[in-house]
Amino acid sequence: MTHIFLAKYALNKKYITPIDIKNDTSTFMKWIKFKLFFRMNFRNEIKSFKGHSVLLSSEHCFESLSSFDEVLRLKKLFTGLSTEIKIIIYVREQTEKLCSLYSTRMKGGRTIKMLSKDEFSRVEGFDYNEKIKVWEDVFGIENIILRLYDKEKLYNNDIVDDFCKVLNIQRCDSQVFLENTTLNAKQCEFLRLVNIHVPSICEYKVNSLRSEIEKMILVKNIESPPISDLISSEYQRVYEKSNKELSKRYFGEYKELFRMKTLNAKPLVQEDVLSKKDGQDIANQIIKDNKDKNVPLCKCIAAIFDVEYKGKKIPMEYVHSLNMNKSDKYIFQKIRIRIKSFIKRNEKKIYRM
Amino acid sequence: MKKNIIYFHIGTAKTGTTSIQSFLANNYDVCIIRDIYSQNIIVVVE
Numbered sequence: 001m002t003h004i005f006l007a008k009y010a011l012n013k014k015y016i017t018p019i020d021i022k023n024d025t026s027t028f029m030k031w032i033k034f035k036l037f038f039r040m041n042f043r044n045e046i047k048s049f050k051g052h053s054v055l056l057s058s059e060h061c062f063e064s065l066s067s068f069d070e071v072l073r074l075k076k077l078f079t080g081l082s083t084e085i086k087i088i089i090y091v092r093e094q095t096e097k098l099c100s101l102y103s104t105r106m107k108g109g110r111t112i113k114m115l116s117k118d119e120f121s122r123v124e125g126f127d128y129n130e131k132i133k134v135w136e137d138v139f140g141i142e143n144i145i146l147r148l149y150d151k152e153k154l155y156n157n158d159i160v161d162d163f164c165k166v167l168n169i170q171r172c173d174s175q176v177f178l179e180n181t182t183l184n185a186k187q188c189e190f191l192r193l194v195n196i197h198v199p200s201i202c203e204y205k206v207n208s209l210r211s212e213i214e215k216m217i218l219v220k221n222i223e224s225p226p227i228s229d230l231i232s233s234e235y236q237r238v239y240e241k242s243n244k245e246l247s248k249r250y251f252g253e254y255k256e257l258f259r260m261k262t263l264n265a266k267p268l269v270q271e272d273v274l275s276k277k278d279g280q281d282i283a284n285q286i287i288k289d290n291k292d293k294n295v296p297l298c299k300c301i302a303a304i305f306d307v308e309y310k311g312k313k314i315p316m317e318y319v320h321s322l323n324m325n326k327s328d329k330y331i332f333q334k335i336r337i338r339i340k341s342f343i344k345r346n347e348k349k350i351y352r353m
Numbered sequence: 354m355k356k357n358i359i360y361f362h363i364g365t366a367k368t369g370t371t372s373i374q375s376f377l378a379n380n381y382d383v384c385i386i387r388d389i390y391s392q393n394i395i396v397v398v399e
Contacts, residue, residue: 052357057374059364082359090368100367125365135363149368159369160376167360173380177372 007060009038010074012067039077046081054082055167062089062135063125071138087139088166090159091128091246092149093258095235098123099227103183106191107214109200109207113192113270114230115351121238122351129242146250150259186224187217189274190282197304197319209322212297216286230270233263279305296322 046054065071078085092100102114115123125131136144145166147154155162164171183191191214198210243257251257283305287298291310302309303319364370 046359053360054358055360055362055377057362057370057377059366059368059370061361062363062365078359080355082355082357084358086358086360088360088362089365090370091365092368097365097367104367128365159372163362163373163376173376175376175379177375179369180371 004058004060004064005038006056006058006074006077007064009035009042009077010061010065010070012070042077043081062131066124066131066134068134068137071134075138084143085139086143086145087135088145088147088163089132089135090147090149091257093236093260094120094126094239094243095228095231095263096261097126098231098235100180100182102227102230103188104180106183106188106195109195109210111192111195114227114267117232117235117238119351120231120235124351127239127242129246132246141249144250146246148258152259181218182227183217184222184224185227185230185268185270185273186222186278186282187220188227189270190222190279191217193274193279194301194304197316198300209296209300212294213286213301216289216297217282220282220285222282225268225273228261228263229268230273231263232267233265236260236263276306280307283307 061074065074075085098115098120105112120126132144132146147162147166149159151157155165160177161171194210194213198207198213200207200210240256244254247257248254283301284307286301287307287309290298298309299314300319300322301307303314303316306313308314362370362373
């Protein structure tokens with residue numbers, strides 16, 4: 001589930017999404033209209049509800065809002081609606097989060113390579129200490145509930161059980177929720193090479209062809225090192241001090257906030273993870289599974305990884321002829337403008353994943 | 354009606370947010386779920 005509207009409401013700068021472009025809500029007046037309309041409806045909805053407590057869930061608020069003004073705007077949205085506001089934040093060790101996020105980005109159609117240590121040190125939102133301080137300044141540290149996302153530390157080793165415990169809700173189901181699958185290093189690299197030529201969004205819609213390729217990759221049993229082999233143990237020291245400060249404020253001791261997994265001293269070179277032959281083997285398997293079911297998919301894969309489809313080589317022109325880049329370029333152009341203004345505002349080089 | 358508490362779960366990303374939201378959405382009998390512009394507002398009614 002993707003919830004962006006609360007964050008969108010509170011952001012200083014206009015946040016342009018593909019949905020805005022599709023719905024033509026990208027003009028300034030329409031933006032103002034959205035803000036007024038959202039505020040009114042949001043508050044009316046909460047007011048009209050007769051229960052005693054309200055729970056909102058939106059990770060975009062943490063990821064997207066970075067300044068005091070923005071978080072304060074969010075707080076003002078709740079003015080007079082309740083006697084107390086409690087902010088629940090789960091944090092995950094940054095290198096683990098990086099690996100999981102990198103896999104998500106590949107599934108989302110991005111083409112970036114694994115971050116260098118320097119880029120990792122500048123990722124927006126990874127310095128929890130700095131970011132949570134803003135929320136403390138606005139809502140008060142006494143209203144922040146900080147939890148560690150570490151299976152061994154979660155109540156019953158389960159995120160849902162832990163969340164219910166925080167809220168003091170009795171859990172009466174025994175459902176197990178499937179976690180998002182994290183790709184391994186070879187799957188990531190294969191998908192990254194696909195993403196370069198086959199965009200995830202086409203004509204403001206999800207590109208079904210690329211989604212099919214992604215599904216194929218997810219179910220394939222490909223032997224590979226994990227994504228964490230693309231980073232080194234040095235990465236784990238980047239946020240060490242900052243995490244300790246957070247630990248001191250919330251758990252009373254200046255010590256490691258997270259348990260660290262063992263990482264290699266030297267990372268693998270990303271280009272070497274998937275050799276040309278590896279890529280071609282995976283491509284041939286996908287083509288074999290889909291031979292007559294999905295011809296464009298097979299042809300795309302054959303062209304990108306330079307293998308044959310029904311005994312013939314497929315030129316890259318075939319992929320280009322599908323003309324899949326048109327709207328995507330426009331969207332990214334718009335997003336680049338937003339990122340540029342964001343960086344300028346903060347006067348600090350920030351890396352957004 | 355003024356509420357006692359507003360709980361605001363803000364993630365962070367990659368910390369099981371999807372599981373938490375799926376659990377809340379699936380437990381309609383303990384939660385009332387409202388949709389405002391695709392923004393799920395989950396109201397707990399214990």
